[in-house]
Amino acid sequence: MKVLLSWLRDFVPIDMPATELASKLSLAGQAVDTVEPLAGDAQRQAGAVGPRPGASKSGARGVAALGPAPCNDALLDLDLTSNRPDCLSHYGLAREIAAITGQPLTPLEDDEQRSAGLGHRGPQAGASISGTRGEAALGPAPIIEAPEACGIYCALRLENVHVCPAPEPVTARLQSLGQRSINNIADATNYTLWEMGHPTHAFDYDTLEGGEIRVRWARPGETLTTLDGVTRTLSSEDLVIADRNRPIALAGIMGGLDSSITPKTKRVLLEAAWFDPLTVRKTARRHGLHTEASHRFERGADPQAPTLAAERIACLLGDAVAPNSEGIRTALGNLPQRPTIRLRPAQITRILGKSIEAAECQRLLLALGCELVSSNEDVGAADRREARGEALAKGGASRWLAPSWRPDLTREIDLIEELARLHGYDRFPSRLPKFQGMPQPLPEAALRDRVRQQLRGRGFAEAISLSFASEAECRAFAPDRQPVRVTNPLSEEAAILRTSSFPSMLRLLQYNAHRGNNARLYEIGKLYELGPDGKPRERHILTLGACDAALDRRSFRGEIEAVLAAFALPAPAAEGTVRFQRLHAEAAAKWKLPESTWLAELDLAACYAAGPRPIHFTPPPRFPASDRDFSFLFADAITWRQVEDALTNPPIPLLISLAPAEVFRGGKLPPGHYSLLLRARFQSPDRTLRDDEVQSASAEITARLHSLGGQQR
Structure with missing residues (x-):
């Protein structure tokens, strides 16, 4: 995934070179493959967007003025693991950088910061993004018919929309990331995707039959022409977004062509939802599709982000939307529960091999977005503020609520791994593991x-x-x-x-x-x-x-x-x-x-x-040995075992070893015979042997081999 350094600076102060930031991210587990410096027009266009003091606003509706270009901008290409969907956005990665560096993080919910992004002046008279207007004016709410596959569905209807090109700062940032510009509506959804990581979609509201929006399983045999122009036959295992009579989008993957935004669009229905990762993954593979939306939903999007994503798009559109835009309508299905995890300081020390200060543990967990529930099981809500400062300091167990954007945090070992990662693997001393006990023989x-x-x-x-x-x-x-x-x-x-x-x-x-x-x-x-x-x-x-x-x-x-x-x-x-x-x-x-x-x-x-037989020690000989070779011709019927038995039973005095040195067949030897070269060693433990003693023992060997039918060569 590619991210812009200037975009990250919108959320967290970064006062280090891009290469140093890449090194810190890599050490913390978010590998950065390349760092590409941006210069000249590319750097200026990809810079921050917002009102510049003394600058006049463009005459086109929905176009913001270009702010001052930051210096030292760069494009970082990250190789993220599949268990970290929270880092698939600039804000998610900024949250990670803030946890690593200890810098403050600008909340994404900050209205002033968000509105400054594209020159939006905030809600005007009669507008209601929060949905406080009367129910009768809102129209039909979305209906979730498959609650097991859709946890929440937010729909925001925008009236009198002006479809036009997006502002240059928006298109420049998107193009720097390899995303082509389409129009201000599509670019606002893509901008939100890259900024906060939650996929959204925009429908032409006037193309929806009956003005209804439903989340249901497809009916066997239904067809849908997606935005890529391909007509797809659906099955009952495909989750779709539908109007009263027909599917208009593959949920979490790609929208339909018939309900897409065109230059004639005047009313828009914005979709922001959370879909089950397994359902999206199966449907995407079944139809051979892989989009930026499915990439995030498959890994686990934030189930609490849809409302904020819809509000963010409305803010981005700014003057392109008339002041009578309606509020957000929300339908709920089965949302995943945030797990509560018990964390024990003793377990941290046992797993990591060193203790981490209680204050450091608390800072890192809070920076990750974890919420302290209690320092022990009987602490009530009224005591949480006191517990927040004393939970880990007392050395006892504490309970933490995992953030909604981290589906990978479910167990105590997950929190311990996060502490080790953010504390810094390079800060752990290098030492061999301790071993206690006696090694067992094998x-x-x-x-x-x-x-x-x-x-x-x-x-x-x-x-x-x-x-x-x-x-x-x-x-x-x-x-x-x-x-x-x-x-x-x-x-x-x-x-x-x-x-x-x-x-x-x-x-x-x-x-x-x-x-x-x-x-x-x-x-x-x-x-x-x-x-x-x-x-x-x-x-x-x-x-x-x-x-x-x-x-x-x-x-x-x-x-x-x-x-x-x-x-x-x-x-x-x-x-x-x-x-x-x-x-x-x-x-x-x-x-x-x-x-x-x-x-x-x-x-x-x-x-x-x-088992092996007992080993008997024989001291090295004090006196030299004498070797003799014997070459005999034997019939094939005579085996080595017969030769060995003949020479060792009964034993020959002074003979200490006997071994075959060479076996030869063929040549001028008669058929059915082989030549055997024997090597015998003679030695005495208490004296040096005389030649006549060796000759006498050799003669005994020759006689016994002759008795086997051997012929001396």
Whole structure:
């Protein structure tokens, strides 16, 4: 929203540069995107309007003399949040500036200030803006047939209206904000909109059938040609303004073309009302309309502003309206109630982390427009004046009535947020939050970190996927698990919570395989299923996936055993916790993956429950070790477990470790065989080994490998 600095000065003294004001507003939550200085004619035309001493009045009716142009004018472009409709006007933003800076705010109800705006001389003889004339002369009052959607409707009939161009100061201000000038009637309603933020509308009274004005729900099939020239078919959910027989406007959105103001208009009916935000929002979206009026009504206009808005327009029109204009007729529906909010000083300190002086709290709340109801629950109306000065000073709870223009203030936390915002976030000290108590150990998190470290070191990358899956995919991999269904799924592909992590892992592998990547992935996540009692259960799992031609069953099993080693699980506890398989040829063709695709699922809950085996400390060796390599050719039927058992049962003296250093297939090796390079380490805890001792232990290793059918290379 754009605002003029000179217009803001009509309501609040501003003695700082526009850039400094923009900074203060941004720090208080009203972000200012740009500040555009105005110079020359633009600055002069957008300046304040009012009678200048010694200046003669223009001969045209309804035209005011141009006042002196202010200096240092600027155009501020604000990015307001949807919960602050009160700032969608110059007066609303001026009220915010007054609360931030502590400057006095000129009340919008000040007749002298308002009349000075466009040179209005005040009510003349026989005129009655307040509606004090006899009822018989006023004509029919507006009728609200939908009180749940219209809280108040004010109608002001103006007689012998002279439609002409608006004064230059008015058109200049509107054009500076991007609003085109139409005529003095339309410009007066737009000027009021930008000044005080309440939408109004003007009808040609002579076009209204029966001279009636009604607020009702549209009848199915009714049509209305709006001001944009589009004929719209209405539904029973559209709120309309109607005369005796037909709709003449979409309530709170746009008027009708047939009842619009023309140069021949002589009698005008001014509308100022409050409409339900939800009703306006739904109708606007249904018809694809977004206007300045609907923008404000959707967010919540001030329900107490319609009467003042109608009076303001009458003052703006001034000499363009004959002195026999009638008074305001008002009809009431269901108006929203202003909430009373209890505020406790102790809660302010607890939420903000610092105390704010009682006088400062009271000043800020009063500046916002809140009214003090009582300092405790039994304070009567006669004691409110005394309570106003002592409510917060005594440190007790107080009750505040939220202003009608702030629909976002409904709870105690809302008032506390306002106090923090206006007090200044930059005035709160920066410090770390206090923590009391002993940190609790998280052994499961430590184990997960250990697994991540182990897998990263072995070339696996971590993946994260969604927990939603299609039922068909999960049944293919976990047919025995009962799925947990999603109440409102986004699609059939996300109809259940996954019972198997294999489908999501396959999608990730497929994505990498189609881009030529031999991916090795892992994911730590959850599976969901219905338990025997029909209630959902979740399990923590680790999923491994690999799409690599260099992997076979033994090497992939070795990756899994490396994970189990990271948990330091006892060997019996590891049984039954792992499920791994090679992707079947049919499934590989369906997923467009190579057959060398491997999947594994590790039940982390079982690993957590088993717990790591006790860690025994072994002191660093005092004497050097001797390493020996052994290269043997084995048939594919001989597994690493057989080799390891043959060399460790019974133990070979002085042998402290044994590990496969390399496995090779192909080349000149005979089919069905592989070459295994073993690395053995020999060491004594109390002396340095002699060569003959190492040779003797090596000969024992060679003999045992020969007994397995191995051929030394």
